[in-house]
Amino acid sequence: MMKQPSIAVKESVKSTLPSGAWLVVGLLSVVGCLNYLDRIMITTMRESIMRAIPMTEAQFGLLTSSFLWVYGLLSPVAGFLADRFSRSRVIIASLFLWSIVTWLTAYSTTFESLLVTRILMGISEACYIPAALALIVDYHRKNTRSLAIGIHMAGIMIGSGLGFVGGWIAEHHHWNTPFIYLGVIGITYAGLLAFTLRDIPLKEESRMPPGSKKGLNFFSALNDLFKLRSYNLMLIAWGLLGIVAWLVVGWLPTYFQEHFKLSQAISGFYATGYFYPAALVGLLLGGYWADQWSRTNPKARIFVPVIGICIGAPCVFAASSTGHLILAIVCFVIFALTKSFIDTNMMPILCLVANPRHRATGYGILNLAACIIGGAGIYAGGLLRDAHIHLGKIYRIAALIMLVSAVLLVWVKPQPVIEEE
Numbered sequence: 356m357m358k359q360p361s362i363a364v365k366e367s368v369k370s371t372l373p374s375g376a377w378l379v380v381g382l383l384s385v386v387g388c389l390n391y392l393d394r395i396m397i398t399t400m401r402e403s404i405m406r407a408i409p410m411t412e413a414q415f416g417l418l419t420s421s422f423l424w425v426y427g428l429l430s431p432v433a434g435f436l437a438d439r440f441s442r443s444r445v446i447i448a449s450l451f452l453w454s455i456v457t458w459l460t461a462y463s464t465t466f467e468s469l470l471v472t473r474i475l476m477g478i479s480e481a482c483y484i485p486a487a488l489a490l491i492v493d494y495h496r497k498n499t500r501s502l503a504i505g506i507h508m509a510g511i512m513i514g515s516g517l518g519f520v521g522g523w524i525a526e527h528h529h530w531n532t533p534f535i536y537l538g539v540i541g542i543t544y545a546g547l548l549a550f551t552l553r554d555i556p557l558k559e560e561s562r563m564p565p566g567s568k569k570g571l572n573f574f575s576a577l578n579d580l581f582k583l584r585s586y587n588l589m590l591i592a593w594g595l596l597g598i599v600a601w602l603v604v605g606w607l608p609t610y611f612q613e614h615f616k617l618s619q620a621i622s623g624f625y626a627t628g629y630f631y632p633a634a635l636v637g638l639l640l641g642g643y644w645a646d647q648w649s650r651t652n653p654k655a656r657i658f659v660p661v662i663g664i665c666i667g668a669p670c671v672f673a674a675s676s677t678g679h680l681i682l683a684i685v686c687f688v689i690f691a692l693t694k695s696f697i698d699t700n701m702m703p704i705l706c707l708v709a710n711p712r713h714r715a716t717g718y719g720i721l722n723l724a725a726c727i728i729g730g731a732g733i734y735a736g737g738l739l740r741d742a743h744i745h746l747g748k749i750y751r752i753a754a755l756i757m758l759v760s761a762v763l764l765v766w767v768k769p770q771p772v773i774e775e776e
Contacts, residue, residue, distance in 0.1 A: 373555055376494040380503045382552055383487045384510030386450055389541050390483050391514035393457045394422060394476060396521025396533055403522070403530035410466040418473045425477030427726025434485030434719025435573045438712055442490040443552045445482050451545035453479035458538025461531035484722060488702045489715035493555040498646050500706070501656055505642025505699035509635055516631050576716045585708045585767040586717065589701075592763040593721050596664075596697060597728040599753045599760075603671060604630070607687065610746045615680050625684055633688045637663075637695030645700050653769055656703045661761045663696030668757040675750035707769035 397404070401415060437445045456475045463469040488504060495503040521533040580586050607630070612622035641659055648655035667690040674686035702718055709717045739749050 372499060373494050375553070376499070376503070379494050379552065380491060380506050382548060383446070383491065384507050385544065386446065386483065386548070387487065387507055387510040388514035388517070389450070389537065389544070390453075390480060391511050392517050392521075393453060393537055393541065394480060395515055395518035396537075397460075397473075399518050399522030400525035400530050400533075403525035404469075407530050408464065408466055408469060414466050414470075418470060421470060422473045422477040423726050425474050426481045427723045429478060429481040430485065430722035430726070431577070431716060431719040432573065433482040434489075434715035434717070434722070435571070435576060436482060437486035437489055437715035438576065439571045441554050442486045442493070442715070443548075443554045445486040446490065447545055447548045447552060449479055449482035449486070450541055450548065453483075454538050454541025454545060456538075457534050457541060461534035461538065463531075481719075481722075485715040485719040488718055490554065492702055492706050492714065498650060500703045501645035501649075501659075501700050502639065502642035504702050505638040505695075508695075508698050509638045512631065512635055512638065571712060573716070576713045577720075580709060580713055580717050580720065583708060583770075585770075586705075588763045588767050589704060589708065590721065590724055592760040592767075593697075593701065594724045594728045595756050595760040595763075596694075597725045599671075599757050600694065601728070602749060602753050603687075603690070606746055606749070610675075610750070611680075611683075614747065615683070625680075629684060629688050630691045633691040634695045637692035638699045640692070641696030642699040645696075645703065653707075656700045656707065657764055657767055657769075660697035660700050660704075661764050663693035664757050664761040664764075667693040668754045668761070671757065672751050672754040675747040675754070704764075704767065708767065709770075 398419060404410075405415060433445075433449075453476055456472055456479055460469065460472040460476075463472055487507065491503050491507055492500055524533045604626075607626040608622045611617050611625050615622075617625070641663060645656045645659040648659065652658070670686040670689045670693075674683040674690070677683055677686075701721065702714075705714060705717050705721075
């Protein structure tokens with residue numbers, strides 16, 4: 356009877372957030388929005404750019420591909436930098452550098468100079484996501500971790516959704532106008548973060564499992580991560596879900612247009628107008644649910660995405676098999692909502708599996724896999740289309756792949772020592 360109060364006190368201490376924990380989430384959500392807006396908006400101003408700077412369709416496609424290749428390849432190294440050095444300083448430097456590159460993009464006059472800015476954008480932006488997510492989970496442990504990640508991911512999704520603004524401004528003014536404005540905004544915001552964004556206070560950091568940053572080595576970090584069976588299972592599951600996400604989202608407007616004989620405009624609206632708001636809700640719902648359930652079940656952050664996948668897979672299967680438009684829309688909306696459960700919980704799952712010293716590096720590797728597989732997923736969909744395979748069949752295969760990834764996630768086992776953090 357005498358031990359019960361001490362347990363309650365211990366739980367209360369563990370659940371106490373470090374000072375500024377939610378401020379960090381708010382500050383980084385804005386950075387995440389800028390991160391995706393700066394990279395995405397060039398895809399929405401194709402006609403404006405090609406009128407101003409002569410280039411082929413293939414060259415315009417290379418502008419995005421080059422960014423993705425560089426960004427993905429450098430993500431593990433960028434993650435290591437955030438593990439080895441100050442996470443907040445890496446974030447601020449990344450924002451400052453990519454904002455300068457965004458501003459310089461406005462003054463490109465040839466395809467070659469524009470290509471160089473896209474490559475530099477990939478280099479500078481690669482450092483952000485691993486560092487930001489690692490800093491958020493440093494501040495948020497136990498009962499707020501998944502929701503905090505979900506809020507940040509929501510900022511990223513809003514940035515992606517605002518990409519059309521670049522095309523609108525380019526159409527009514529000049530293609531380089533958005534790059535000038537966003538470059539200046541990013542540089543200014545980096546200056547603000549220099550005074551407001553900090554790593555977790557030392558007194559809080561001392562509560563984390565021991566391990567000196569000074570002894571970190573990139574290759575030993577890779578070795579430590581890939582020795583973990585659960586990390587490899589996570590990586591494979593994340594890759595499979597990446598294939599599904601790119602197949603479904605990338606080809607969804609085409610599916611609506613061909614399967615239901617809709618116009619391009621209406622198909623695009625059905626594919627995005629309902630999809631992204633549902634995904635935004637899913638990020639917050641999946642994060643909140645996982646946090647609450649984790650109070651009583653240490654594997655809740657794993658089970659919530661698994662449940663989401665098991666709900667979403669039949670919906671994709673049903674949507675690709677029905678001839679009723681409303682049913683297909685409802686099914687894809689449910690898929691969008693439940694798919695986000697894995698996005699908001701992937702970093703928290705990594706925290707259950709990997710050494711805290713390797714969190715940013717571990718997520719950088721996941722980022723690399725997502726970039727490689729994302730491009731391969733869209734290309735594979737094109738190959739299957741060239742082979743005259745109906746998108747409905749492709750989507751049904753995607754639903755089965757989702758179930759395989761759910762099984763892999765179930766096999767992920769939290770590390771006992773890390774689980775007690």
